[in-house]
Amino acid sequence: MHNSGFKKNLVIGIICMFLLTSITSIGVMADxxxxxxxxxxxxxxxxxxxxxxxxxxxxxxxxxxxxxxxQKVLSNDDEPYFPGLYFFIPCDSIDIDGKGLISEVEDELxxxxxxxxxxxxxxxxxxxxxxxxxxxxxxxxxxxxWSGTSGLLNPxxxxxxxxxxxxxxxxxxxxxxxxxxxHERGVDIPLIITRFDFIFMVPGxxxxxxxxxxxxxxxxxxxxxxxxxxxxxxxxxxxRFGSKTWNWNQKDYFGEQVPDGDYxxxxxxxxxxxxxxxxxxxxxxxxxxxxxxxxxPKIRFYRIFERFPNAFPLLRHILGL
Numbered sequence: 001m002h003n004s005g006f007k008k009n010l011v012i013g014i015i016c017m018f019l020l021t022s023i024t025s026i027g028v029m030a031d032x033x034x035x036x037x038x039x040x041x042x043x044x045x046x047x048x049x050x051x052x053x054x055x056x057x058x059x060x061x062x063x064x065x066x067x068x069x070x071q072k073v074l075s076n077d078d079e080p081y082f083p084g085l086y087f088f089i090p091c092d093s094i095d096i097d098g099k100g101l102i103s104e105v106e107d108e109l110x111x112x113x114x115x116x117x118x119x120x121x122x123x124x125x126x127x128x129x130x131x132x133x134x135x136x137x138x139x140x141x142x143x144x145x146w147s148g149t150s151g152l153l154n155p156x157x158x159x160x161x162x163x164x165x166x167x168x169x170x171x172x173x174x175x176x177x178x179x180x181x182x183h184e185r186g187v188d189i190p191l192i193i194t195r196f197d198f199i200f201m202v203p204g205x206x207x208x209x210x211x212x213x214x215x216x217x218x219x220x221x222x223x224x225x226x227x228x229x230x231x232x233x234x235x236x237x238x239x240r241f242g243s244k245t246w247n248w249n250q251k252d253y254f255g256e257q258v259p260d261g262d263y264x265x266x267x268x269x270x271x272x273x274x275x276x277x278x279x280x281x282x283x284x285x286x287x288x289x290x291x292x293x294x295x296x297p298k299i300r301f302y303r304i305f306e307r308f309p310n311a312f313p314l315l316r317h318i319l320g321l
Contacts, residue, residue: 085168088120098156177281184286205238212269215248215264
């Protein structure tokens with residue numbers, strides 16, 4: 001999905017963006033990863049969560065987001081790391097209070113929390129603010145009590161425990177985009193971090209502390225994996241309607257040029273003492289060479305001269321090539 005769809009329809013776009021990017025803006029509670037594989041959350045469970053999300057606004061979840069979540073769910077270790085996704089195996093206790101959407105199917109409980117608080121396992125405490133940060137949860141083999149209705153953004157409350165749980169977060173505070181979807185190999189790729197400013201949000205400057213970027217490669221017919229992560233030890237001041245640009249140099253963990261193909265990005269940043277996830281909503285493609293218009297006379301000259309890199313420097317300068 002692209003940002004243009006988000007801007008065309010504010011209400012559906014907000015929910016869609018939250019639901020999509022909360023699934024792909026992922027982080028891990030490492031203390032809960034020591035359980036046996038038999039207790040791991042299954043791919044079927046994740047698909048059930050996607051089905052629940054679809055029922056809220058009948059939106060289609062992009063397959064790339066599904067792949068990245070399924071990869072993490074089925075992995076046997078704590079890597080790779082994705083901001084915004086938390087596992088709890090088991091999840092005891094559960095205490096949720098706020099407004100949103102809730103549904104129970106047999107022994108599984110689904111929660112979309114638009115505003116409120118979440119306390120899980122006596123270790124996780126999330127404070128979700130309206131139009132700033134929200135979450136979606138699924139609790140497997142839930143036992144306890146819950147109250148609420150199927151209507152969107154109605155009061156809800158949950159207490160109890162579960163065998164397994166997933167929690168996805170998404171922040172509306174910032175947006176990550178780029179200047180285009182295809183980039184030539186070896187050229188810096190700008191990631192533009194923009195301050196959201198809806199009429200119903202509290203305007204103001206955001207101080208983004210130590211933004212941490214994660215880059216994922218999507219090989220053909222295979223699952224995506226992380227090829228680099230970069231911590232920026234700076235504080236960015238992003239004003240109302242303002243933005244900050246970070247350039248990725250197309251290098252992997254080893255400082256090598258990454259291969260041609262599709263890439264996506266997530267990030268996390270500290271704001272007001274709490275980490276927030278951020279995700280690039282579509283994918284970027286790296287290609288060997290961007291297509292050029294052969295009818296352009298400058299391009300015709302360039303294609304002749306590019307075979308001789310040290311030839312005709314004066315003519316290149318005159319033509320602006």
